[in-house]
Amino acid sequence: MNFDLLIKNACLQDGRRNIDVACSNGTILAVRPNIEESASVTIDAQGQLLSPPFVDPHFHMDSTLSLGQPRMNISGTLLEGIALWGELKPKQSVDDIIKRAIHYCDLAVAMGIGAIRSHVDVCDDELKSVTAMLEVRRLVAPYLDLQLVAFPQDGLLRDPNAHANLIRALDMGVDVIGGIPHFERTTQDGTSSIKILCELAANRGLRVDMHCDESDDPHSRHVETLASETLRLGLQGRVAGSHLTSMHSMDNYYVSKLLPLLAEAELHAIPNPLINIMLQGRHDSYPKRRGQTRVPELKAAGVNVGFGSDCMMDPWYSMGRADMLDVASMGLHVGQLSSRADMAWCFDAVSYNSAAIMGLQGYGIVEGGQANMVLLQATDPIEAIRLKATRLMVFRQAKLIAQTPASHTKLELPGRPSLIDPAKPLL
Template sequence: MLDLLVTNATLPDGRTHMAVAVQDGRIVEVAECLQAPAAETLDAGGLLLSPPFVDVHFHMDATLTYGMPRVNASGTLLEGIALWGELKPSLTADAIIERALTYCDWAVAQGLLAIRSHVDTSDPRLLAVEALLEVKKRVAPYIDLQLVAFPQDGVLRTPGGAASLQRALDMGVDVVGGIPHFERTMAEGAASVKLLCEIAAERGLPVDMHCDESDDPHSRHIETLAFETQRLGLQGRVTGSHLTSMHSMDNYYASKLIALMAEAQVHVASNPCVNITLQGRFDTYPKRRGMTRVPELMAAGLTVAFGQDDMLDPWYSLGCADMLDVASMGLHVAHMTSQSAMRQCFEAITTNPARILQLEGYGIAKSCHADFVLLQARDPVEALRLKATRLKVFKRGKLLAQTPARTAALNLPGRPDKTSLMVGR
């Protein structure tokens, strides 16, 4: 007997009337109209059964600190970094852990079951590193949490920055990070990219580096990252995050750069909600959008994913762990409103980030982990339009969270008595 059988499901690739059979935490069969005895049967009612959402880029050590010690008045990246620097001396491990666990509760409720979080290594106490390593252990039964050693104040700019980052890796942090555009000079930024990639190559670790998170069209750190990726044989293991300077580059140079990135098999993490909030702050009109060239990067064959980046912290005052909200912002800003492009945006919060995080057993296919979300929508585009309710969230075939269907009662003459905002329902 099966542990769980989900019937009458629609899958993101468009297949309908599909059944998903689960045994011992794995999917053992995906077939049309499959019938089999099961301890539990769930009729999906034709709704969308998706693999769980994945956040490729987040800062869990800072989440839920909005207004501490004060609000970011200018709304700029630099003031956010300054505020975080003011807050760090008063942080405690217990407070970081509690805020992060609260965020993870929200994530599970929203069907977000895998997160790559950057953790600040600039504080020699490595308080945040210790805290998030503890969080990683606690949430392991329900969230795949990857940690990136992130020298927020610059690995070269900070006294002992490289040593602190190496200690964080020794403690068990998974990925090498960096922030070259925050070093004192462009040359120091390039040197930091070289150093950090060499550390990753020596340790056999992936790289995920904040690159060119500015409006400066002459920022060139992603170019250096692509070069170092090839020099050190790191193809497929390196992610360039943000890349917002690409929105200001001239088209000739951008076309050359995208080709170099594709050659180096560099992945891309774009953060639509935060990128368009922090960038363009020094513009009058017209104001730049502040997001990297997502459709062009996808068209060149790069793996591009969307991240939440921040939530209720010194950089961003909104958010609720909703990756559909992130993807919706991305498709609007990038003008990705065709049916195929909107589906690409759905993939940017599911299959694409799963590929970047190298998640084992991800997807809805035979032998994959039985991790999936039943959405109150009939396809990925409708899910994006509605920010669809996560009706049920499963991990290894076990129900983690459920939310009642969204239905509004109506009292209108001659009209139906309720609506779900779904076309035809």
């Protein structure tokens, strides 16, 4: 048999080494050692890590790369970022949003990202962000899975037109129902918004992803209601709570009750390590809270956890480079996930776990899976996170779509090696 693509001598995420991966017609047909058949294209991985593409389950593509428009976030806080986004929305055009978003998608693909879930603000009566992002989704479909969330940024009940706009966005083709219950004016309104949105999801057969309890307030407990509504409506496995930062401030007794509820509801959790560590704890002096939700405890309770990047160069976050290994590294450090098993799990949190959150089909280096893969300049997931490993090759449907030269440093030191490979710290 003549394959379209054959990658030989790869390491896989599960620890297998010297594995060959053969693909035809955009599908992985064989994953095993010593495949002898020929292929139109054969690549020797030379023992490097072959991974499925990275998955970002939480991003805001309608605001990305807008840093400094119309002004900078002087305080660097979450609330000033929300206010600044409110200033930008009426000024930007659909074309502005498309241009920024497409450029971000280029960056993301180059960094090995194959799927993104982006929240799209519907608190704009013109629905400019929705119109723009639907067009972006169409344009990038050949090389990137883009899932869109109808997100009432200003509050489903707090904004007088948000509910109607959200329905319009869904009718236009947006995939997922979003919410922000902690930003409603009262706790009761937050609870009501969750019930309205979950019932809408149940009626339409859609997934739910809510910004939930993005606060340092231990009494912001909307995730409890989100889990309860998930169970009441039979939405298990289709609902995600993003951020969940108030959990880092809750007392342990309450959390001991909450975690089993989240697990029973099969709720997905999406911490956003870069943004959470930057924006939370702003009212603290010292000691200062870390900001990230209780990742080790959620993981131990059996809750599926996927790390999101959230923002890049926008009103909320001036940094970022579309790198899910940056995200995994920050999640590892902030969560003190320092055992070898936990560090390797952090790679899962930006790949398989997040693919499950998005409900991606055919994901993974498995026979019958889609031939979407990334070859990294590292030999295992931990090393990939440590090095923020170079994405040597990115494949979509078995076709090479991005390539980056290996990272090496040339030394001019007498008696020392002339070339240093960061993936080989010991000679």
